[in-house]
Amino acid sequence: MNREIERLLETNQELENIFEYSFEGILVTDADANIIRVNNVSASFMQLTKEEILRTNVKVLEEKGIFSPSAVLRVLKVGHPVEMIQRAIGGRYVYVRAKPVYDTNGKLNRVISFTRDLTELMMLKKQLEETEDELNQYKRDLHEQMSIEGIISNSERMKAVLHMVRKVAAVNSHVLLLGETGVGKSIIAKAIHQLSEREKEPFYVVNCAALPESLIEVELFGYEGGMFTGAERGGKKGLFEIANGGTLFLDEIGELPIHLQAKLLHVLQEKQFRPVGGTEQLDINVRMITATNRDLKEMVDKGLFREDLYYRLNIFPITIPVLRERREDIIPLAHYFLHQHNTAYNKQVRLSPKVLETFLSYGWEGNVRELQNLIERLVVMADHSVIGMIDLPEHICASSSVKNNTTLKEILAEVEKSIILEVYEKDPSSYKVAEKLGISQTAATRKIKKYVHGK
Incomplete structure (x- = not known):
């Protein structure tokens, strides 16, 4: 007999443990909706102690706004199982399954409710919807505002640049593009060509800094046959001749050797040039666009750049702003490059809100090119x-982190926040966060409330 009682006690303790350690909230009421059993999880949803809950009628808790609507009252009314989403105190959402229990006489005497927290899931759903809305808005912005392929013009400074681009594209003036490395000078140069009447004619690019000094003259002006050992017998056309009727873009013009600057000035003034080793002048009709990341005026003052060539090139200067001064364009550019590379590599990845926030605060010393390369x-x-x-x-x-915080404590807090958001974003569960970061679930829950829910 004692052994039987011992077994019953063990079974009762086992059932009690299952009841208390369940991941779901469990609440049991009698036929009058009075609460007779409740586990810790369910009590935590209601933000009450078990003592405050027991013997309380469900209707009283509903009237106090602890949760609404009541699944128990619904079961007592309809007499069959009910599933619903409740709004719980503290702005939380819970999924409730409640079912009636009948005695041997077929009389309803208990209602058991199982509750699961949906707050994290609902917040993720909301965040996803907001991100999708944001992405759709950016797509609409790109369609409405990006009239030139590859150029984002949300910022006022870039809109001013595009206004000048359209103006100068309609005429044959020489254009000097100014700006740091990576701001998009080559894209602007191509846009000018594509918007001009020379659109269907050749567009060639020469990087004056990438070619050895001994080859630049030959590349630009070509040479007559028999000029030097290994030369082509019939000579070779230079880019000025090949690009005739079209546009020639000379990037890094500040690196052009000074002895070639005089020859370039002659081309601009006379619209003629003579190949290396040649005796005859060839007429050309080429629009020239130049670009530099250097201060040409300063180079003129130091005798490194011809003053007459500088003023000849500087007829229509366009300064392209650095990315850190046009932050309105950063996120649209990021999505533009993301779409490009998703298509190129057959992927469907997206950027988290925290990453986009970081992009906005980063300095982008490498400008648009750095952003493009990073996205790829x-x-x-x-x-x-x-x-x-x-x-x-x-x-x-x-x-x-360093830019936005001034103290070590603030920097560490920002790093902790980034880590919590990152792990929670991929596994929206306090248990998983605790497991991955090697902290207690209590600590994980507290940090999630602080950084994710702002409590």
Whole structure:
């Protein structure tokens, strides 16, 4: 008899443990909706102690706004199982399954409710919807505002640049593009060509810094046959002749050797040139666009650049702003490049809101080119559908943290926040966050409330 009682006690304790340690909230009421059993999870949803809940009528809790609507009252009314989503105190959402229990006489004597927290899921759904809305808005913005392929013009400064581009494209004036490396001078040069009446004619690019000094003259002006050992017998046409009728873009014009600057000035003034080793002048009709990241006026003052050539090139200067001074364009550019590389590599990855926030605060010393190269790298290396903070290079994360915080405590808090958001974004569960970061579930829950829910 004692052994039987011992077994019953063990079974009762086992059932009690299952009841208390369930991941779901469990609540049991009698036929009058009075609560007779409740586990800790259910009590935490209601933000009450078990003592405050027991013997309380469900209707009283509903009237106090602890939860609404009541699944128990619904079951007592209809007499069959009910499933619904409740709004719980503290702005939380819970999924409730309630079912009636009948005695041997077929009389309803208990209602058991199982409750699961949906707050994290609902917030993720809301965040996803907001991100999708944001992406759709950016797509609409791109369609409405990007009238030239590859150029984003949300910012007032870039709109002013595009206004000048359209103006100068309609005439044959020489254009000097100014700006730091990576701001998009070559794209602007091509846009000018494509918007001009020379659109269907050749467009050639020469980087004056990429060619050895001994080859630049030959590349630009060509040479007559028999000029030197290894030369083509019939000579070779230079780019001025090949681009005749079209546009020639001379990038890094500040690197052009000074002895060639005089020859270039002659081409601009006379619209003629003479190939290396030739005796006859050839007429040409070429529109020239030049670009530099150097201060040509300063080079003139130092005797490194011809003053007469400078004023000849500087008829229509266009300064392209750096990316850090046109932050309105950063996120649209990021989505533009993301779409490009998703298509190129047959992927469907997207950028998390935290990554976009970091992009806005980063300095972008390499300008648009740095952003474009980074997006390509992130798309290629992505193992998940969402690119998060953990995927960014360390210098971008560090730069963002240092820039926005002034004390070590603030910097560490920002780093902790980034890590919590990153892990939670991929596994929206306090248990998973705790497991991955090696902290207690209580600590994980507290940090999620702080950083994710803002509580």
